[in-house]
Amino acid sequence: MVNKIEHIGIAVKNIEDANILFEKMLGVPSYKMEAVESEGVLTSFFQTGNNKIELLVATNPESPIAKFLEKKGEGIHHIAFDVDDIESEISRLKKEGFVLINEVPKKGADNKLVVFLHPKNTNGVLVELCQEIK
Ligand SMILES: C[C@@H](C(=O)O)C(=O)SCCNC(=O)CCNC(=O)[C@H](O)C(C)(C)COP(=O)(O)OP(=O)(O)OC[C@H]1O[C@@H](n2cnc3c(N)ncnc32)[C@H](O)[C@@H]1OP(=O)(O)O
Numbered sequence: 001m002v003n004k005i006e007h008i009g010i011a012v013k014n015i016e017d018a019n020i021l022f023e024k025m026l027g028v029p030s031y032k033m034e035a036v037e038s039e040g041v042l043t044s045f046f047q048t049g050n051n052k053i054e055l056l057v058a059t060n061p062e063s064p065i066a067k068f069l070e071k072k073g074e075g076i077h078h079i080a081f082d083v084d085d086i087e088s089e090i091s092r093l094k095k096e097g098f099v100l101i102n103e104v105p106k107k108g109a110d111n112k113l114v115v116f117l118h119p120k121n122t123n124g125v126l127v128e129l130c131q132e133i134k
């Protein structure tokens with residue numbers, strides 16, 4: 001079962017500038033910055049009530065964020081849903097015919113295991129499922 005929107009990922013070109021902008025907008029500073037080498041990203045997190053905003057900048061040219069910025073420009077990149085049991089969600093969604101980009105959960109940012117659903121089969125929305133690592 002999906003609990004809630006955990007975060008919304010936003011692709012940006014310059015994370016320092018975006019940090020200043022989002023701090024002004026939300027009235028709170030970024031609470032953490034974390035690089036995820038396997039994804040080629042540097043992230044910055046803002047708490048917004050029960051949910052978060054994740055700013056993402058590319059750290060190498062092969063990064064999904066670099067490709068996204070090239071094709072679409074800055075903007076909303078993905079929606080992440082919080083789940084209790086990522087393995088059971090993976091089997092449920094596979095049975096429902098969804099295409100997973102990775103079937104084995106990988107380590108994401110902010111202490112999470114993550115998998116992605118391909119946007120081609122989800123009305124053009126890149127969906128991330130994440131489970132807290134306990
Ligand atoms: C750290 C972690 C965390 O929160 O813990 C994160 O969020 S990491 C966040 C960064 N990591 C990821 O995004 C990992 C999962 N993403 C991927 O594997 C990739 O970005 C894909 C989604 C498979 C797209 O790959 P790639 O750009 O190489 O393929 P492609 O250019 O052929 O794109 C295939 C089609 O998907 C579209 N497409 C690409 N990225 C998209 C996005 N974010 N939202 C919606 N559509 C998107 C393209 O426009 C294209 O559509 P057309 O065919 O119509 O032209």
Ligand SMILES: [Co+2]
Nearest residue numbers: 009054080128
């Ligand atoms: Co994310």
